[in-house]
Amino acid sequence: IRNDARINWICKANKKHRELRGLTSAGRKSRGLGHGHRYSLATGGSRRTCWKRRQQLSLR
Numbered sequence: 792i793r794n795d796a797r798i799n800w801i802c803k804a805n806k807k808h809r810e811l812r813g814l815t816s817a818g819r820k821s822r823g824l825g826h827g828h829r830y831s832l833a834t835g836g837s838r839r840t841c842w843k844r845r846q847q848l849s850l851r
Contacts, residue, residue, distance in 0.1 A: 813838065822837075822838065822841060
C-alpha cells in the first residue's frame, strides 16, 4: 500500500485511527454532522458536547 500512489494516503499520520476519532462516514452520522449548516445546533453536534453529555450524571 505504501508504494501505490493511489492509495498510500492511508499511511499518512492524520489518517491513523479515524474510526476512533469519529471521522468515518458512520462516525460522522452518529455525531450528527453533515446535514446542513443549522443541523449542528442539535444536541451533540460537536465532539465536546458529545463528551460533556456522556460525563454528566443523570439522576432521573
